[in-house]
């Protein structure tokens with residue numbers, strides 16, 4: 309008998325309000341989203357609709373005002389800050405529009421660092437980092453610092469850093485947003501190949517409809533709810 313599968317990420321009835329003086333912005337009003345291992349979901353939401361808010365909540369960077377975030381089937385809102393940080397380090401990878409690499413470290417060191425923080429021995433962390441960088445076509449750039457890499461290469465290092473820990477969930481906010489169209493297309497293909505090879509569950513926010521069309525399904529945020537665009 310096969311066990312029923314669990315979504316890698318499950319957002320259930322997520323509420324988020326921002327209170328500013330007299331006004332309350334009710335940004336998320338019971339948003340639901342389930343993402344399965346190996347699935348890539350495009351989040352194509354208008355500016356200001358709550359896309360970053362949703363990604364921050366999914367990535368345990370921000371707490372919802374209501375609802376529950378399940379990672380690998382486990383509820384997370386009851387965890388204290390240390391528990392959330394631990395789970396985030398183990399199970400969640402982030403890629404942002406701007407790479408946020410550490411300028412004084414090489415590509416290899418940038419990718420190995422999150423694994424060292426998790427307690428992996430240096431040799432193992434660096435060997436895993438070299439493997440992922442090699443997969444992304446950067447085998448010849450391991451010792452380069454970010455300033456010695458092109459924009460597309462820097463972004464591939466950021467992708468390698470996010471996935472080298474073998475997280476369950478990958479969250480990306482406009483990961484190719486600051487690259488020219490050709491490089492964006494190439495880096496995106498690399499990202500998809502890596503997500504599929506590692507069977508991660510990915511949510512990728514983008515305004516680029518061509519890229520969104522290449523993901524498994526498309527959702528948006530409308531009136532505080534996640535709705536399917538397919």
Ligand SMILES: Nc1ncnc2c1ncn2[C@@H]1O[C@H](COP(=O)(O)OP(=O)(O)OP(=O)(O)O)[C@@H](O)[C@H]1O
Pocket residue numbers: 326327328333335353354355356357358359360361362
């Ligand atoms: N800390 C905060 N305090 C008050 N309002 C906030 C806060 N964070 C976000 N907001 C408001 O919530 C709304 C959603 O913000 P969010 O950053 O999630 O938008 P977004 O959909 O990611 O937009 P963009 O695509 O422009 O980044 C915005 O109107 C924003 O002004």
